[in-house]
Amino acid sequence: MTATPGPFDGRLNGLQQEYDEVVAELNDPATSADPGRIRELARRHRELEELVSTWRSLQRAQADLEAAREMVDDSVGDERDLARAEVHQAESALARFEEELRLQLLPADPNAGRNVIMEIRGAEGGEEANLFAKDLFDMYTRYAAARGWKTEVLASSPSERDGLNEVTFIVRGADAWQRLEHEGGPHRVQRVPVTESQGRIHTSSAAVAVLPEAEEVDVAIDPADLRIDVYRSTGPGGQSVNTTDSAVRITHLPTGIVVAMQDEKSQIQNRAKAMVVLRSRLLKAEQDRQAAALSAARRSQVGGGGRSEKIRTYNYKENRVTDHRIKLTLHKLDRVLMGDLDELTDALIADKRTRQLADG
Numbered sequence: 340m341t342a343t344p345g346p347f348d349g350r351l352n353g354l355q356q357e358y359d360e361v362v363a364e365l366n367d368p369a370t371s372a373d374p375g376r377i378r379e380l381a382r383r384h385r386e387l388e389e390l391v392s393t394w395r396s397l398q399r400a401q402a403d404l405e406a407a408r409e410m411v412d413d414s415v416g417d418e419r420d421l422a423r424a425e426v427h428q429a430e431s432a433l434a435r436f437e438e439e440l441r442l443q444l445l446p447a448d449p450n451a452g453r454n455v456i457m458e459i460r461g462a463e464g465g466e467e468a469n470l471f472a473k474d475l476f477d478m479y480t481r482y483a484a485a486r487g488w489k490t491e492v493l494a495s496s497p498s499e500r501d502g503l504n505e506v507t508f509i510v511r512g513a514d515a516w517q518r519l520e521h522e523g524g525p526h527r528v529q530r531v532p533v534t535e536s537q538g539r540i541h542t543s544s545a546a547v548a549v550l551p552e553a554e555e556v557d558v559a560i561d562p563a564d565l566r567i568d569v570y571r572s573t574g575p576g577g578q579s580v581n582t583t584d585s586a587v588r589i590t591h592l593p594t595g596i597v598v599a600m601q602d603e604k605s606q607i608q609n610r611a612k613a614m615v616v617l618r619s620r621l622l623k624a625e626q627d628r629q630a631a632a633l634s635a636a637r638r639s640q641v642g643g644g645g646r647s648e649k650i651r652t653y654n655y656k657e658n659r660v661t662d663h664r665i666k667l668t669l670h671k672l673d674r675v676l677m678g679d680l681d682e683l684t685d686a687l688i689a690d691k692r693t694r695q696l697a698d699g
Contacts, residue, residue: 350444351390351394351440354387354390354391354394355391355394355395357383357387358384358387358388358391361380361383361384361387362384364376364380365377365380365381365384386447389443390440390443390444393436393439393440393443394440396432396436397433397436397437397440400429400432400433400436401433403425403429403432404426404429404430404433407422407425407426407428407429408426410422410425411423411426441696442692442696445692445695445696446695448516448517449626450516450520450551450626451516451517452513452516453515453516453551453552454509454510454511454512454515454516454551454552455509455510455512455515455516455519455520455549455550455551455552456493456507456508456509456510456549456550456551456552456615456616456619457479457507457508457509457510457519457522457547457548457549457550458505458506458507458547458548458550459472459475459476459479459503459505459506459545459546459547459548460472460503460504460505460506460545460546461498461502461503461504461505461543461545462525462543462544462545462546463543463544464528464541464542464543464544465543466498466499466500466502466532467528467532467541467543468502468543468544468545469498469500469502469503469504470498470500470501470502470532470533471502471526471528471543471544471545471653472502472503472504472505472506472545473498473501473502473503473506474528474676475526475545475547476503476506476508477676478675478676478677478678478680479510479519479522479678480508480678481677481678482678482679482680483510483512483515483678484678485678485679486512486514486515486518487512488510488511488512488515489510489511489512490508490509490510490511491508491509491511492506492507492508492602493507493508493509493600493602493612493615493616494506494507494599494600494601494602494612494616495507495508495602500533507616509552509615516551517688518680518684518688519549519684520549521549521664521684521687521688521691522547522549523547523548523549523650524546524547524649524650524651525544525545525546525547525649525650526544526545526546526547526649526650526651526652526653527542527543527544527649527651527652527653528542528543528544528545528652528653528654528655529541529542529652529653529654529655529656530653530654530655530656531655531656540656544649550616550619550620550622550623551619551622551623551626552615552619553615553618553619553621553622554618555618557618557622558618558621558622558625560591560614560617560618560621564591564592564593565589565590565591565592566589566590566592567587567588567589567590567610568587568588568589568590569584569585569586569587569588569606570584570586570588571584571585571586572585572586572601572602573586573601584606585601585603585604585605585606585609586599586600586601586606586609587599587600587601587606587609587610587613588600588613589610589613589614589617591617591621594621594624596617596620596621596624598613598614598616598617598620599613600612600613600616649663650662650663650664651663653672653675653676654672655672657670657672658670658671658672658673659672660672660675660683662683662686662687664687664690665686665687665690667683667686669682669683
């Protein structure tokens with residue numbers, strides 16, 4: 340049994356030293372006079388705490404293994420058997436901690452811990468696509484409730500048959516990004532629409548986009564780069580539902596990104612919500628650009644919403660849901676639609692880690 344890989348030792352010792360320094364500075368009375376520094380130190384403390392704890396546990400396991408091996412060499416009979424058992428136990432613990440460290444040393448996700456903005460729109464299939472968009476929205480809000488997350492609708496456009504042309508909402512939760520980042524892309528449904536009189540199965544789709552919520556400090560927006568239009572909000576069919584110009588449409592001129600909000604009666608509230616979504620779209624575009632693929636992630640998520648582009652298929656007749664990226668099929672569509680998504684999200688998280696380890 341080998342000890343933890345040599346190349347990691349210096350890095351881990353350095354991180355442990357940094358962690359000790361962060362703890363010392365947090366406990367220094369002089370730090371309490373600087374709230375900004377406290378927030379920065381607390382954030383770094385959270386980032387390092389679990390990693391350092393695992394590293395220290397691994398070092399203890401290494402010491403236990405060396406001691407157990409010495410006992411094997413120095414003992415006979417039943418005592419040697421007990422010592423060998425302790426060697427096996429220490430080797431198992433060491434292997435477990437090494438695997439945990441490999442995962443914890445993976446590059447940090449810059450969006451970890453952020454809230455999530457989700458956008459869902461009916462794509463291909465007419466009103467049936469809008470009804471499916473509503474089903475997906477209900478599925479995600481149920482999942483959020485089950486995990487103790489909070490949701491807030493930022494904008495919604497109902498369709499004529501109680502579906503959703505599109506909806507934008509925010510999900511607030513510490514692990515919301517980790518579990519929802521892979522939901523972006525075209526979702527396909529196969530079922531008999533309520534409008535189908537012959538009982539034929541139709542295929543339609545809805546597009547889902549997943550964005551990390553951006554803080555004001557993450558994205559600098561020059562007011563001169565914005566064109567802001569106000570107008571009266573409208574409902575299904577285009578009828579006016581407000582007598583004042585409370586709806587807001589913001590166009591970011593350098594990128595052409597347009598965000599419109601009309602759900603609130605106050606122009607100020609609609610503008611604030613529109614800026615939340617605009618910042619998040621700009622942050623995602625910048626992250627994609629830095630990854631040498633300007634806007635590629637967003638386009639790959641939403642695509643054209645066509646039937647041939649799909650990340651997941653929901654088949655009602657067979658009570659089946661299939662995620663095509665990881666080739667996972669579950670015969671519990673009814674439960675998934677009620678918000679039981681953990682088996683899917685767990686598998687997607689595991690797949691991401693496997694690919695990261697292979698690349699590392």
